[in-house]
Amino acid sequence: MARKVSKGSAGGKRRGAARSAARGNGSRASLYDEVTQTIVTQLEDGVFPWVRPWSKAKASPGLPCNAVTKRAYSGINVLVLWGAVIEGGYPSQDWLTFRQALAAGGCVRKGERGRTVFYADRFTPKDEREQVESGEDARSIPFLKRFTVFNAAQCDGLPEGLVSQPAPLPERELHRAAEDLITATGADFRIGGAQAYYSPSGDFVMVPPQPAFHHQIDYYRTALHELGHWTGHGSRLARDQTGRFGSAPYAREELVAELASAFLCAALGIEPTVRHADYLGSWLAVLRADNRAIFRAASQASKSAEFLLQCQSIEQEQAA
Template identity: 35%
Template sequence: MSEKIYEMITNKMIELLEKGAVPWRRPWKVGGAVNWKTQKPYRGINTLLLEPGEYATFKQISEAGGKVKKGEKSEIVVFWTWLDKEDKDGEKVKIPFLRYYKVFEINRQCEGLQSKRKDEIFDHDPIEVASRICEEYQNAPPVRYASGRAFYRPADDIVSVPPICDYSKPEEYYSTLFHEHVHSTGHESRLNRSGITELAAFGDESYSKEELVAEIGAAMLCGVAGIDNSTMENSAAYVASWLRKLKDDKKLVVQAAGQAQKAADHILGISFQDTASE
């Protein structure tokens, strides 16, 4: 039964990719890095540079009557601006110029300032089938809950996800947790997948392929749990963003789906012998 679901999910994923999708996936609604003064979320590479929190420059902190704690180190925020230049023909042109400034997290690194954050907290009941899939994942890594960031850390063999109350839809919480659980199946003590066991830089080919495996595997588990209709478009958008790094090779989706199926089966406790006898 699960193999049919896997096939349906893979085909649906490819269909959505053919239609085009908006990249990046961050379904939780609270807990990211924001500018303390404006409460606007940081975007682009800054979402990876900064831990969740509220950030302000030294000047903003001082002008607001606060102070940076002794010994605290700043973080860097980068942004692009445009400079007016003249080309060789004397025509005015605009050229991009990368700038950065230093910021401090006002709740952890500062004194005398109050948080301006007004995050909405969502009250959800667990989805029984999806919860059971996670609970029955044998030899699973421990799960820690922290707003604003989801990851699997192979060195410590731990999963971290924002808690369910940070999502407007509980289905997206389980999709996120499934994604990180699929990553964890690559640990050397489980399926020993190269995308996890070999050190890879963010965005390189090995990392990108592993992200395809994790998201397609998560989509498959959502299908088994019966919640794929609420998460599929988000999943396809995320897969599309990594496919572009891999030159839009749709064959990679099928290849990744094969590894994703093994990961999903591992989480579900289905052995190769079980699937071969169906």
């Protein structure tokens, strides 16, 4: 029978190794070693579920609303319209349909692009309505309506008083070094919606608006994770990004991106509230078959982090 090693002794040795790495020359390489050892320790001490650090329907000041009905939007519509406000730099969060703009005496400017919002409703078929009239229980069918809306700033001729006073988004907690790095990459970086992902086919990154995160600092951990994926494109570091969800190649790519995010957070002085191991634990079952996978991923993550940091260094040199 194999001898069982207590968590205390094994964990102590691993933490000692991490501290030894930290006492190095302070280079990025030793920093990466320290972070990797910490993550390995967390993974070996237990598997934790990953929880999205953002809310799909966060209620907070500055919610978008319909300019005519004054009804606040909710659910996914909040994130879609917040992202549009950020992208367009609009001064308010008043939205209306093309017809509403015309009915109010104004119009949407030619060439302006609207945003699709969704409204949940229920439909009762005719035969079911007849049951209601006879006192019987009726069956209703849920469905989604789609509307295209435009920001008041995209319209001309709207009557005075229709648009409320400027209602900016909740103030963002900016991290200047991270913002500079995101800009320096030149990546197609999009903000909006309720999902964070990198599209290999479209070569763009999408993240929810920062005010939607429970803790705004986690926006940067997520952004850096997706930029980690971005580095793997064929025109950059050319990693295998063809794996399907749940497959070993998919898990390896997720490890690379999350470790790259951990390295970058450490290098930029970002302290996320969401533990990196909580994310990585989701993939541990897939990786147990290869006890060297995390170390290979760490090597690739180092290259990914260096690639992104180099983008920032080049821009700083050019600006000097």
